[in-house]
Amino acid sequence: xxxxxxxxxxxxxxxxxxxxxxxxxxxxxxxxxxxxxxxxxxxxxxxxxxxxxxxxxxxxxxxxxxxxxxxxxxxxxxxxxxxxxxxxxxxxxxxxxxxxxxxxxxxxxxxxxxxxxxxxxxxxxxxxxxxxxxxxxxxxxxxxxxxxxxxxxxxxxxxxxxxxxxxxxxxxxxxxxxxxxxxxxxxxxxxxxxxxxxxxxxxxxxxxxxxxxxxxxxxxxxxxxxxxxxxxxxxxxxxxxxxxxxxxxxxxxxxxxxxxxxxxxxxxxxxxxxxxxxxxxxxxxxxxxxxxxxxxxxxxxxxxxxxxxxxxxxxxxxxxxxxxxxxxxxxxxxxxxxxxxxxxxxxxxxxxxxxxxxxxxxxxxxxxxxxxxxxxxxxxxxxxxxxxxx
Amino acid sequence: xxxxxxxxxxxxxxxxxxxxxxxxxxxxxxxxxxxxxxxxxxxxxxxxxxxxxxxxxxxxxxxxxxxxxxxxxxxxxxxxxxxxxxxxxxxxxxxxxxxxxxxxxxxxxxxxxxxxxxxxxxxxxxxxxxxxxxxxxx
Numbered sequence: 001x002x003x004x005x006x007x008x009x010x011x012x013x014x015x016x017x018x019x020x021x022x023x024x025x026x027x028x029x030x031x032x033x034x035x036x037x038x039x040x041x042x043x044x045x046x047x048x049x050x051x052x053x054x055x056x057x058x059x060x061x062x063x064x065x066x067x068x069x070x071x072x073x074x075x076x077x078x079x080x081x082x083x084x085x086x087x088x089x090x091x092x093x094x095x096x097x098x099x100x101x102x103x104x105x106x107x108x109x110x111x112x113x114x115x116x117x118x119x120x121x122x123x124x125x126x127x128x129x130x131x132x133x134x135x136x137x138x139x140x141x142x143x144x145x146x147x148x149x150x151x152x153x154x155x156x157x158x159x160x161x162x163x164x165x166x167x168x169x170x171x172x173x174x175x176x177x178x179x180x181x182x183x184x185x186x187x188x189x190x191x192x193x194x195x196x197x198x199x200x201x202x203x204x205x206x207x208x209x210x211x212x213x214x215x216x217x218x219x220x221x222x223x224x225x226x227x228x229x230x231x232x233x234x235x236x237x238x239x240x241x242x243x244x245x246x247x248x249x250x251x252x253x254x255x256x257x258x259x260x261x262x263x264x265x266x267x268x269x270x271x272x273x274x275x276x277x278x279x280x281x282x283x284x285x286x287x288x289x290x291x292x293x294x295x296x297x298x299x300x301x302x303x304x305x306x307x308x309x310x311x312x313x314x315x316x317x318x319x320x321x322x323x324x325x326x327x328x329x330x331x332x333x334x335x336x337x338x339x340x341x342x343x344x345x346x347x348x349x350x351x352x353x354x355x356x357x358x359x360x361x362x363x364x365x366x367x368x369x370x371x372x373x374x375x376x377x378x379x380x381x382x383x384x385x386x387x388x389x390x
Numbered sequence: 391x392x393x394x395x396x397x398x399x400x401x402x403x404x405x406x407x408x409x410x411x412x413x414x415x416x417x418x419x420x421x422x423x424x425x426x427x428x429x430x431x432x433x434x435x436x437x438x439x440x441x442x443x444x445x446x447x448x449x450x451x452x453x454x455x456x457x458x459x460x461x462x463x464x465x466x467x468x469x470x471x472x473x474x475x476x477x478x479x480x481x482x483x484x485x486x487x488x489x490x491x492x493x494x495x496x497x498x499x500x501x502x503x504x505x506x507x508x509x510x511x512x513x514x515x516x517x518x519x520x521x522x523x524x525x526x527x528x
Contacts, residue, residue, distance in 0.1 A: 005500065024413045026413075027444060038485075066446070067442060068444070095499065128409045133410055133414055133418075135440070137396070137406055138494045141470070145480070148466045150503065195473070197471045199469065200467075246446065247439065248490045248491065249447075249489055251490035
């Protein structure tokens with residue numbers, strides 16, 4: 001496959017200002033976006049792919065998507081190659097469009113280097129997020145912003161600390177077999193709910209570990225895969241979705257962007273949640289797992305507490321074996337980013353190379369799901385569905 | 391951290407100076423006078439938070455500041471049980487105008503907060519910056 005003839009540039013806009021003392025960098029991004037959309041005869045709601053580089057302030061794409069109120073984005077790319085970034089983005093946008101990952105890609109650049117002289121700005125690079133003045137001052141951390149999600153989930157659905165604890169218990173049952181796991185001891189529901197409160201309603205044992213380390217993955221073409229000796233793990237589907245407060249109306253912290261990224265991945269893969277044999281679910285906290293399990297459709301919304309209880313996530317015991325390496329809750333959360341270890345354990349399961357005590361029998365279909373950023377403010381959800389090729 | 395704290399003592403928290411930019415300068419100027427402003431779009435009529443020059447709902451550049459009583463209900467919260475300055479609560483308030491606002495709940499004990507509770511804005515001084523909005527039960 002190539003991108004030849006698969007994509008068209010239909011809108012373009014150059015901001016008329018050359019000196020912008022009266023505008024912020026996010027504002028300039030938004031004005032450029034509006035100009036290009038108007039030129040194309042499209043609206044912001046038509047945009048389903050967003051591309052930006054290092055000049056986008058704050059959290060980059062996540063901050064800018066939320067600032068501009070882009071609510072239909074399903075493909076995000078923030079490749080940074082300096083001044084050529086936006087040419088790279090045209091090529092990447094064409095790839096994404098050719099692959100069906102988006103149909104209207106927006107690429108923006110903006111900054112105010114002239115204002116740096118007067119101390120007014122830094123040209124965009126390293127500039128604070130547009131939300132910074134109204135959010136960063138309140139002592140938000142991962143613990144308490146996820147705590148806010150758990151608190152609301154309990155309020156709306158009656159989810160209990162004991163139910164959340166089962167997620168940690170299941171992870172610990174798996175970690176006991178992992179010689180590299182940071183925490184190898186099996187824990188009980190009582191131990192989790194009696195561990196000290198960190199950020200209500202999350203206890204110490206509701207939190208993931210902090211670890212050094214890392215991981216890597218190699219993805220190849222089918223031709224290269226065929227030439228290699230390892231079992232083949234095929235990528236069947238992938239979905240992405242950013243989520244943020246979106247202007248603050250109808251705020252709902254009880255669900256994650258997985259409500260959008262999940263269905264996209266399942267549709268592309270041509271499978272359903274009931275077909276999944278093994279699930280890697282990002283587990284920065286127990287509540288992270290519970291919300292994503294609901295959002296992916298493994299159970300009805302609000303029923304996650306019942307679903308995860310009584311060992312339902314333990315390999316060989318429950319219906320949905322999850323994080324059989326012990327996950328971020330017990331095994332590893334390298335440099336506070338758990339996405340890559342989610343994919344790695346899914347690959348082990350599909351290859352039949354997980355620890356024998358946790359290996360899922362005939363594991364031919366797996367999901368790896370992650371959310372980065374914070375579920376309590378703005379985050380990016382990503383889902384991939386992987387298959388073992390017979 | 392070894393000192394004994396009354397677990398029900400009203401929470402306090404020093405808050406750093408906020409980042410102020412061109413889009414939000416009027417908010418902080420009003421804050422210095424004890425006024426709480428929100429932004430509303432002239433084109434679609436919707437209020438939003440945090441304040442922007444461009445409406446996040448309809449992309450119109452016609453947004454205006456309006457005075458708000460700063461009243462609403464707690465949407466959710468979480469109490470950070472330990473910090474260098476003692477326990478503090480972060481959460482969202484859903485303003486009567488509609489948008490939800492991230493904030494701290496101060497002047498109230500950690501165990502005296504609940505979802506749905508009515509709260510009202512007040513301003514707290516910062517070190518070297520304008521005062522910032524925090525909320526307390528009415």
